[in-house]
Amino acid sequence: MSGLLPFQEALDQLLSGVEALPAETLPLDHCAGRVLAEPVIARLTQPPFAAAAMDGYAIRWADLQARWRVVGESAAGHGWAGSLGPGEAVRIFTGAPVPNGADVIVVQEEVTRDGAVARLAGEGPLRPQAHIRPAGQDFAAGDSLIAASTRLSAAHLGLAAAGGWGALPVVRRPRVTLIATGDELVQPGKAPGPGQIISANPVMLTALLRAAGADVHDPGIIPDHRTALAAALQAAAADLIITIGGASVGDHDLVVPVLRELGADIDFWKIALRPGKPLLAGRLGGTRVLGLPGNPVSAFVTALLFAVPLVSRLGGRGHELPLQRLKLAAPLPANGPRRDHLRARRTPAGAEPFARQDSALLALLAQAELLIIREAHAPAAAAGDEVTCIALDMFHSVF
Numbered sequence: 001m002s003g004l005l006p007f008q009e010a011l012d013q014l015l016s017g018v019e020a021l022p023a024e025t026l027p028l029d030h031c032a033g034r035v036l037a038e039p040v041i042a043r044l045t046q047p048p049f050a051a052a053a054m055d056g057y058a059i060r061w062a063d064l065q066a067r068w069r070v071v072g073e074s075a076a077g078h079g080w081a082g083s084l085g086p087g088e089a090v091r092i093f094t095g096a097p098v099p100n101g102a103d104v105i106v107v108q109e110e111v112t113r114d115g116a117v118a119r120l121a122g123e124g125p126l127r128p129q130a131h132i133r134p135a136g137q138d139f140a141a142g143d144s145l146i147a148a149s150t151r152l153s154a155a156h157l158g159l160a161a162a163g164g165w166g167a168l169p170v171v172r173r174p175r176v177t178l179i180a181t182g183d184e185l186v187q188p189g190k191a192p193g194p195g196q197i198i199s200a201n202p203v204m205l206t207a208l209l210r211a212a213g214a215d216v217h218d219p220g221i222i223p224d225h226r227t228a229l230a231a232a233l234q235a236a237a238a239d240l241i242i243t244i245g246g247a248s249v250g251d252h253d254l255v256v257p258v259l260r261e262l263g264a265d266i267d268f269w270k271i272a273l274r275p276g277k278p279l280l281a282g283r284l285g286g287t288r289v290l291g292l293p294g295n296p297v298s299a300f301v302t303a304l305l306f307a308v309p310l311v312s313r314l315g316g317r318g319h320e321l322p323l324q325r326l327k328l329a330a331p332l333p334a335n336g337p338r339r340d341h342l343r344a345r346r347t348p349a350g351a352e353p354f355a356r357q358d359s360a361l362l363a364l365l366a367q368a369e370l371l372i373i374r375e376a377h378a379p380a381a382a383a384g385d386e387v388t389c390i391a392l393d394m395f396h397s398v399f
Contacts, residue, residue, distance in 0.1 A: 004272040006376070007305070007339040013267060014281050014290075014306055020316035021239065023169040028157050033213070034170035035316030036156075040146040043164030046138040049079075050098040054131040057089045057111055057118060058102035061128040067119045074099055089118055098132055105131035139163065149316060171316035176214045176307075177236035178202050180244040181255065182294065183224045200362060201244045201299045205292075205307075208300070211395065212308045213315035214240075229258045233284060239314055241287055242307060245294025255291045256280060264289060272376055274338040275359035276302035295359040301341050301371065304390070322394040325386050326351040326370070332387075335378040343368035344389065351389050369393040 005013075023037035052058070052074070059068055068089035072080040076095035084090060084101030092098070092105060110122030125131060139145060145163050146156050152170070160168060185199035186192045199221055206216045222232045233241060243255045256269060262284060269280040269291075275298035280291035290307055292299045309319035327350030332342075342353040346369050353372055354364050371390040381387060 004270055004277065004338070005268045006272050010268055010271045010273075010279070010281070011306065011309065014310060015313060015319070018310060018313045021172040021174060021314050024172045025167050025169050027167050028161055028165065031152050031157060031168050031170055032154065034152055034168075034173075035213075036146055036148055036150045036152055037169040037171050037316070039144055039148045040160050040163065040165060040168065042139050042141050042143045042145050044162070045136045045140045046162050047133055047135060049135050051133045051135075052092045052094055052096050052098060052105055052131065053133050054105055054107045055093050056105045056107040056131065058084065058092045058099050058105050059089045060084060060086065060102060061104045063087055063089075064104070064106070064120060064124055067117055070113070070116050070118055072099070103128045103132075107131065151317060173213055173215045174240060174311045174314040175238045176209055176216045176240045176242060176311065177238040178205060178216060178218045178242050178244060179222055179229070179232050179236070180218075180220075181222045181224060181229060182245050185221045187221065201292075201294070201296055204296065204300060205242065205244070205303050208303055209242075209307060209311055212311045213317055214311045224254060226254055226258055226261070229254050230262060233258065233262060233289075236287065238287055240307070240310065241284065241289045242303070243289070243291045244299055245292075259284060259289065259291075272338045273302070273305075274336075274340045275357075276305075277338065279306065281306070293359075296362045297343070297359040297365050300365060304371075304395075305341075322391040324370075324389050324391050324394075326389050328352075328372075328381055328383050328385050328387055331383050332372075332374065332381045334380045335374040335376065337376050339376050340374040341390070342372040342374060344370040344372045346370065346393075349383070351387060 066087055069087060070091055071088045072082060073091040074080040074096040075093045079097035080090050080099045084099045090099045104125050106120060106124055110120060110124055111118050112121040145159055150156060180199050180202050184196050186196050188198055188203060192198060202218045206218060209216050219232060222228050259282060264282050264284040266280060266282040270277055271279050276293055278293050279302050282289045292302045312319040329347045329349035329352035342357055343364055344351045344353045351370050351372055356364060369392055371392060373388045
């Protein structure tokens with residue numbers, strides 16, 4: 001296996017110096033799942049006034065045991081403008097401003113009322129300020145609300161809105177162009193002719209990369225012709241170009257020679273990995289290029305191991321894949337000189353590798369819940385031994 005770059009060395013080289021893309025400012029309803037580029041500081045105080053936490057009557061604590069004369073009403077958005085005097089009460093509703101002079105709210109279930117006169121009919125509140133939310137109880141103007149680099153959830157967006165923000169600076173999504181090459185390929189939904197197959201990789205990788213935060217463009221199938229491939233590479237307006245297929249050494253594998261003709265710098269080509277040995281990484285001008293194998297499983301695994309971390313880092317996200325330590329449900333032989341990734345399922349006994357591991361078997365890939373990682377030259381493992389797995393069934397909840 002001389003000349004094959006070890007997996008970790010290749011990944012480290014790919015990610016070296018990669019930083020998050022510049023920020024763009026978007027309306028809040030476009031920010032879910034995006035990574036915040038700058039801290040969010042409260043522009044407002046929440047609540048901006050002392051507010052009722054319950055429906056009832058606002059009174060003075062000193063008048064709790066007295067009869068009260070109801071002098072007004074305070075509702076959300078329509079406060080009572082006066083100032084409460086001795087023996088007076090204001091009918092109040094949840095969220096409404098507490099009138100000046102009031103320092104407690106008696107809930108309506110503990111009040112009896114006859115016309116404009118009301119009084120306590122139950123145990124009443126236990127202390128002054130009961131059922132009142134003080135101004136700034138949640139946060140005050142100038143408070144730090146959300147830290148930079150936070151991936152924004154629904155609750156974060158609600159908090160930003162309450163804090164006075166209508167738009168936020170977020171890291172721009174990485175733009176990825178997929179270039180699938182091959183005269184034998186036809187688009188999904190079309191009937192393949194003699195010697196042709198469906199181009200399944202682009203739709204699969206588009207879903208994978210979008211889950212990692214990318215905007216993905218697929219210009220369609222590119223024929224196995226140098227001019228067509230060169231034109232597609234030069235037309236890509238992207239942060240990352242991913243080619244699929246054509247990165248090996250056959251007469252029809254044109255990716256490497258065409259990239260070199262266009263002046264690309266090839267950082268590495270071929271790594272000690274299974275599936276996915278014919279992987280290349282480089283740059284075409286200012287655009288990063290990844291060349292993935294054409295076999296479906298190889299394309300998926302190399303995209304998961306290399307494209308997803310790269311896209312995640314460009315998008316400001318953490319790039320670690322979800323790993324788990326699980327027991328083996330069946331023994332495994334010693335591994336060879338390439339790091340291997342075995343498709344597997346979860347069972348009560350642990351991770352069970354599929355009997356067949358051919359890199360063209362999409363049906364088994366779709367059933368796989370795990371990739372069992374077997375490092376290069378790993379010794380034989382017995383049933384019950386612990387192994388490290390990539391949790392495919394957790395990927396979308398993490399990314």
